Amino acid sequence: MDLRDKAAMVTGASKGIGRQTALDLAKAGADVAISARxxxxLDSLAAEIEKAGRKVLVFAGDMSKEEEIKAFIQQTVDTFGKINVLINNAGLGHFHPVAEMSTQHWDEMFNLNVRGLFITTREALPFLRQAGEAVIVNVVSLAGKNAFVNGGGYAASKHAVLGFSRCLMLEERKNNIRVLAICPGSVTTNFSDHQPGLLAPEKKALxxxxxxxxxxxxVRMPQRAMISEIDIRPSNP
Structure with missing residues (x-):
């Protein structure tokens, strides 16, 4: 896809992977709608996107709440008239032994990581289909494939997202929507602060x-070529 003059949505855009992806989409020529709490x-990122010469929509909201998700999507369509790229990046993690994990923490992870991602995708699909050529990227994690101590809730949520992504890819390819599940390993982000002892040393992390x-x-691959799943990890952790 040629990203010039396309419209992209990025959730969880205030920091880390989401922030960098939103900025790089703009530098590639896309207008970008960004959301986070x-x-x-978000305003700081928006200023950088505007410096890159692209339009930006800022939506401060909670992507675990259905009404806010719907509002974000509607504002994106009202502003840009279309959606070509959806980056589902919003997520959180709580890391405790199963025996000590609270129901609240479990629900918070599944409400944002799984339910919110599902609602965002479902509500965006009509507009992505209308685009004629579209891409959905779900930022998963290697926790969607691997088990680790204290990761029962987080890994379960990411396994769910990976399964959802695989099914979505099979369903939507006929509508010219390519679906990518990207599974990063250790990345130096603020999210990493909540996973002590689980990550590669900072100098070796992604x-x-x-x-x-x-x-x-x-995303830039031609429509005939779909990269449906990527594992990316530190070369020498």
């Missing part, structure tokens, strides 16, 4: 730009 961080560059490359 922190308006201040950077958000590594994930973003991979996403941009996959």
């Amino acid at each position: 922190s308006k201040d961080l 950077k958000p730009m590594d994930i973003s560059e991979t996403i941009i490359h996959a």
Whole structure:
């Protein structure tokens, strides 16, 4: 896909992978709608997107709430008139032994990581289909394939997202929508602060730009070629 003058949505765009991907989409020529809970961080990103010469929509909201998801999508369509690319990046993790995990933490992870991603995708699909050529990128995690101590809730949510992504790919390819599930390993982001002892040392971990560059490359592939799943991990952790 040629990203020039396309419209992209990025959830969880205030930091890390989401922020870098939104900025790189703009540098590739796309207008970008960005969402997260922190308006201040979104406004800072929006200024950089505008410096790249692209339009930007800022939506400060909670992507685990259906009404806010619907509002974000509607504002995107009202602003840009279309949606060509959807980057589902919003997510959170709580890391505790199963015996000590609260129901609240479990529900928070599934409400955002799984339910929110599902609603965002479902509500965006009519517009993605109308685009004639579209891409959905679900930022999963290697936790969607692997088990680790204290990761029962987070890994379960990411296994769910990976299964959802695989089914979605099979359903939507006939509508000229390519679906990519990208599964990063250790990445130096704020999210990493909540996973002590689980990550590669910072100097060996991936950077958000590594994930973003991979996403941009996959999106830019011609319509005939779909990269449906990518594992990306530190070379020598």
